[in-house]
Amino acid sequence: MSDTAGNGAVLVVGGGISGLTAALEAAEVGNDVFIIDKNPYFGGRVAQLNQYFPKLCPPTCGLEINFKRIKDNRKVRTYTMTTVKSVSGGPGNFEVTLETAPRYVNSNCTACGDCSDACTDEIDNAFNFGMDKCKAIYLPHEMAFPRRFVLDKDACSEECLSAIKGACKYDAVDTEMQPKVFTINVASIVWATGWDPYDYKKLDNLKPESSSAIITNMMMERMASDNGPTGGKIIRPGDGKEPESFAFVQCAGSRDENHLEHCSYICCMATFKHMTYIRERYPEAKIYVFYIDLRTPGKYEHFREKLMSDENAEFIKGKVADIIAEDDGGVTVVAENAVTGVKMKQKVDMCVLATGMQPALGEAGKALGVAMDGNGFVVSEPEKGMIAAGCAKSAVDVYTSGQSSTAAALKAIQIGR
Amino acid sequence: MSMNVQPDLDFIKDMKAAGGDTLKNCFQCATCSVVCPLSSDDNPFPRREMIFAQWGLKDKLIGDANVLLCHQCGDCTAYCPRGAKPGDVLGAIRAYAYKFYGWPKGLANLASSGKNLPMLIGIPAVVILVMWLISGGMHIPSTEAFVHHGYGNFFGHWNFHLLAKNVFFIDLMFLTAAGIAVYGSYKGVTAMWKAMAENAGVGEALYRPSVPQFIKEFFWPAVVEIVEHERFKKCETNADRIRGHLPLMWAFIALLFVTAYSAFAQDVLGIFIPSLHGPMSLWNPVKILANVAAIALVVGTGILWGNRTQMEKDGQSSRTFYDWFLIWMIMAVGVTGIGAELLRLIGIASIGYVTYYLHLVAVMMLFLYMPYTKFAHLVYRTFAMTFERYRDSAYVKNPINEE
Numbered sequence: 001m002s003d004t005a006g007n008g009a010v011l012v013v014g015g016g017i018s019g020l021t022a023a024l025e026a027a028e029v030g031n032d033v034f035i036i037d038k039n040p041y042f043g044g045r046v047a048q049l050n051q052y053f054p055k056l057c058p059p060t061c062g063l064e065i066n067f068k069r070i071k072d073n074r075k076v077r078t079y080t081m082t083t084v085k086s087v088s089g090g091p092g093n094f095e096v097t098l099e100t101a102p103r104y105v106n107s108n109c110t111a112c113g114d115c116s117d118a119c120t121d122e123i124d125n126a127f128n129f130g131m132d133k134c135k136a137i138y139l140p141h142e143m144a145f146p147r148r149f150v151l152d153k154d155a156c157s158e159e160c161l162s163a164i165k166g167a168c169k170y171d172a173v174d175t176e177m178q179p180k181v182f183t184i185n186v187a188s189i190v191w192a193t194g195w196d197p198y199d200y201k202k203l204d205n206l207k208p209e210s211s212s213a214i215i216t217n218m219m220m221e222r223m224a225s226d227n228g229p230t231g232g233k234i235i236r237p238g239d240g241k242e243p244e245s246f247a248f249v250q251c252a253g254s255r256d257e258n259h260l261e262h263c264s265y266i267c268c269m270a271t272f273k274h275m276t277y278i279r280e281r282y283p284e285a286k287i288y289v290f291y292i293d294l295r296t297p298g299k300y301e302h303f304r305e306k307l308m309s310d311e312n313a314e315f316i317k318g319k320v321a322d323i324i325a326e327d328d329g330g331v332t333v334v335a336e337n338a339v340t341g342v343k344m345k346q347k348v349d350m351c352v353l354a355t356g357m358q359p360a361l362g363e364a365g366k367a368l369g370v371a372m373d374g375n376g377f378v379v380s381e382p383e384k385g386m387i388a389a390g391c392a393k394s395a396v397d398v399y400t401s402g403q404s405s406t407a408a409a410l411k412a413i414q415i416g417r
Numbered sequence: 418m419s420m421n422v423q424p425d426l427d428f429i430k431d432m433k434a435a436g437g438d439t440l441k442n443c444f445q446c447a448t449c450s451v452v453c454p455l456s457s458d459d460n461p462f463p464r465r466e467m468i469f470a471q472w473g474l475k476d477k478l479i480g481d482a483n484v485l486l487c488h489q490c491g492d493c494t495a496y497c498p499r500g501a502k503p504g505d506v507l508g509a510i511r512a513y514a515y516k517f518y519g520w521p522k523g524l525a526n527l528a529s530s531g532k533n534l535p536m537l538i539g540i541p542a543v544v545i546l547v548m549w550l551i552s553g554g555m556h557i558p559s560t561e562a563f564v565h566h567g568y569g570n571f572f573g574h575w576n577f578h579l580l581a582k583n584v585f586f587i588d589l590m591f592l593t594a595a596g597i598a599v600y601g602s603y604k605g606v607t608a609m610w611k612a613m614a615e616n617a618g619v620g621e622a623l624y625r626p627s628v629p630q631f632i633k634e635f636f637w638p639a640v641v642e643i644v645e646h647e648r649f650k651k652c653e654t655n656a657d658r659i660r661g662h663l664p665l666m667w668a669f670i671a672l673l674f675v676t677a678y679s680a681f682a683q684d685v686l687g688i689f690i691p692s693l694h695g696p697m698s699l700w701n702p703v704k705i706l707a708n709v710a711a712i713a714l715v716v717g718t719g720i721l722w723g724n725r726t727q728m729e730k731d732g733q734s735s736r737t738f739y740d741w742f743l744i745w746m747i748m749a750v751g752v753t754g755i756g757a758e759l760l761r762l763i764g765i766a767s768i769g770y771v772t773y774y775l776h777l778v779a780v781m782m783l784f785l786y787m788p789y790t791k792f793a794h795l796v797y798r799t800f801a802m803t804f805e806r807y808r809d810s811a812y813v814k815n816p817i818n819e820e
Contacts (some may be wrong), residue, residue, distance in 0.1 A: 134422030205452055205496055251446070256498030292446040321496065336447035336461045343450065343458040 008416045009034065010409075011096055013084055014360075016044020017398055018390025018405040019192035020066040025409035026190075027075035034184055035070075036082040040103060040150040042067065044194050044389075046398060048127065048141075050224040050232075050277065053269060054399045060143055062398075067145040077225040080146060082186050085181065087368045089387030092187045092416035100180040104151035108172035109145045111139055118167030118366035122158045125229065128222045130198075131237060132229035137164050137173070142227045151175070187416025188385040190408045191370060191378045195357035198253040206271070206353065208248070211325035214351045216252075217270045224277040235280055236350055239329050243285060243349035245331045246278060249320040250291040254356030262375045264356025265395040267416040269296045271354050272307045279310070287313040288346050290320045290335045316344060323351060336375055355383040355394040382411040426475030428513065432470055433528075436670040436737035437509030438562040442501040443467040449493035449503045454651040455486060462486070463493055464633045470506055480612030485794070485801030487511075490652030491733050494606040505735050515793040518605035524597075528789035531738030541781035544590065545774060552586050563766035567696035568757065579587065581694055584684045590777075594784040601788040602796045609797060613804050619813050626812055639802040644670075648802075655728065661720030664713040665747070670804065671710035678703050696754045696761065705722065708758075715751035718744060749779035 012023040015037030036088050046052055046059045070076050085097040107239040112372035116135045124130040127141050136155040139147070151164070153175060165173045197218045200208045208214050212272045213236055222228040223235070235242055247411055248271045253259040271289060287310065296304040308315060318335035325331055361375035366372060370386060371379040378388035389408035432440060445468055450461035462483035469477045478484055484507055493503040512529065519525020527533045549555055553572025558566070572586035626634060641749055643647060644666070651661050678791060687693040697704040728734040753776035760769035806812060
């Protein structure tokens with residue numbers, strides 16, 4: 001396979017739902033496409049969700065079909081653990097240097113799992129936000145594509161490494177693998193670099209590390225997932241208690257010039273969705289949602305109405321600005337109810353911070369010549385061959401990401417013709 | 418529920434002028450009320466004050482004790498997600514309230530704007546200069562006379578021992594200025610108390626405390642809390658400010674005592690024992706206290722000066738005339754006071770007299786403008802903290818009547 005495609009090739013940076021969509025749309029009309037992801041797998045944030053909007057589908061629905069289309073399409077070349085090092089040239093004629101980090105597992109891997117069984121060292125499971133451990137040689141998650149193990153070499157002792165190597169029947173483990181730098185020529189670049197959950201540890205007034213009862217909305221997604229750290233149980237990290245009460249802290253870091261200035265768009269809906277997760281498991285649990293404004297655009301309004309009629313749920317207009325860890329493992333959240341003008345101190349068993357979307361590309365993007373707005377979102381410049389898609393462009397849901405990715409593909413294929 | 422909002426546009430304009438121009442940024446998330454270390458559970462602030470200010474509900478704000486309970490710690494401003502600077506907005510509301518309650522009105526309006534600074538300095542400067550001119554004392558004394566009498570003959574002297582000429586002139590000017598300030602404060606505080614009582618629904622109280630009860634149960638505990646800086650100590654973001662304010666407050670208390678002693682010794686006892694006139698010995702305990710207090714005054718003001726400069730640099734506070742005028746005045750009083758004393762000790766009459774004149778001007782400004790500048794917090798906040806106790810007491814909150 002050549003690393004240099006013909007005229008009109010598209011580089012898609014980021015292999016989440018937006019990048020996959022853009023790549024497929026471009027490839028299926030006949031353009032050569034390179035799609036890269038810094039993770040050892042494709043699927044991005046959607047892969048970590050339990051259910052996603054608009055239809056509350058599990059991520060297998062949606063991702064799997066895209067993976068299949070990619071596998072079947074010879075126009076798309078996929079590179080995991082790969083990042084952009086430099087970009088030169090211009091629209092129609094970019095020269096992009098990419099670097100693939102060593103996976104230490106080659107394409108012989110059949111994902112049989114023998115290596116993992118033999119592995120003695122464990123690491124924090126990044127896919128589950130460190131809520132559990134996994135072996136140092138691991139399949140990132142159940143439906144990982146490409147279906148190939150990845151080794152965290154630095155976390156392993158020499159003995160462990162040799163045990164891993166010995167266990168592999170296919171000679172797939174290569175601990176001497178080196179980073180690979182290579183150059184491709186493309187006509188346009190689609191930035192589908194997505195988002196990271198805002199680092200909740202920066203919310204210092206909430207003292208997020210003072211109690212294991214404080215989790216983020218993305219942790220909630222992992223816990224609710226059957227393939228998550230708890231096998232789908234929503235229990236308090238640490239002591240495993242089944243919570244009888246929940247507090248949701250909206251705008252945890254969003255709409256806040258000290259953190260993320262923008263509205264992250266999805267957190268209100270995510271909280272309503274999490275209420276459905278809770279109701280499936282705990283029909284009687286008390287739920288308190290603390291908000292500034294509830295933003296449920298378009299048809300999501302009906303979803304809001306349905307969940308706001310929940311008798312065991314209370315909605316309080318007022319942002320939680322203090323959380324106090326309690327001795328019994330729970331926490332007390334403090335907010336001023338702006339409607340009654342009285343401070344409310346609500347003790348709950350579990351507190352969910354509805355953290356927002358931080359554009360993942362960050363400062364590194366500027367060095368690559370990507371235009372960004374004040375919040376770090378990529379500004380599309382089709383005339384310069386640089387096109388943004390999905391959450392790299394603005395904080396949006398999966399549905400809107402699909403639209404913007406198709407639009408990005410349409411722009412991309414018009415360059416270099 | 419419908420509500421007829423009557424915004425007072427002039428009030429909003431005043432807010433903007435006094436450093437409250439950020440108030441429109443507030444989106445009522447109420448973070449401020451929770452991070453505020455001084456805000457109570459039942460009566461939190463400053464979120465409610467922010468929306469009142471946005472709506473121009475002046476009447477609600479000038480009768481709101483919370484506005485004065487705020488010590489501008491700055492925690493609200495530090496954590497505000499919108500840069501609305503609630504701390505500054507409440508400061509601006511206080512500035513407005515002092516002006517609103519100020520008596521006489523003309524003086525209150527004058528003291529509330531930096532544009533009037535020439536007038537603000539000019540009034541005492543001219544008054545004292547004219548007094549100096551008509552007193553007949555208008556000459557620079559010889560070094561010997563200066564060393565002997567100090568500034569005791571600034572306004573000349575007559576051999577009429579019942580009332581020294583200097584004492585007469587000083588009392589004439591400063592008792593008048595102080596009298597205006599005291600009466601103005603009394604009128605202002607009374608009006609504010611009435612507004613606060615109305616807003617808090619105190620008017621229907623069945624029983625009222627007697628004056629001794631009122632002092633014992635509400636006023637005196639508030640004074641003790643102020644002197645101990647108990648509330649100020651809770652401030653987190655601007656914890657450093659207390660290091661400036663505490664010495665400054667004690668300096669004022671000490672200087673009040675020193676001035677009172679000096680007035681009694683010179684103006685009352687001096688009628689019978691003329692030798693009490695003239696400078697005190699440096700080793701007189703009262704003089705030692707005075708000097709220590711003077712240094713504390715300058716140091717304390719210097720700390721506040723530096724602190725405010727830093728806050729403004731960090732964008733945690735806006736630069737306003739309201740905040741700086743008081744710092745400038747107190748600094749001027751301290752520097753000219755110490756300067757005049759040093760010049761007396763080294764015996765340079767000419768510069769000494771000029772410095773002493775400036776000192777008198779600065780002191781008169783401080784006295785005269787007390788009820789309208791930031792200095793007014795001395796009385797207004799004291800009574801607001803008294804009111805807070807009263808508001809939460811059984812006189813107002815009759816537990817039997819609570820639903």
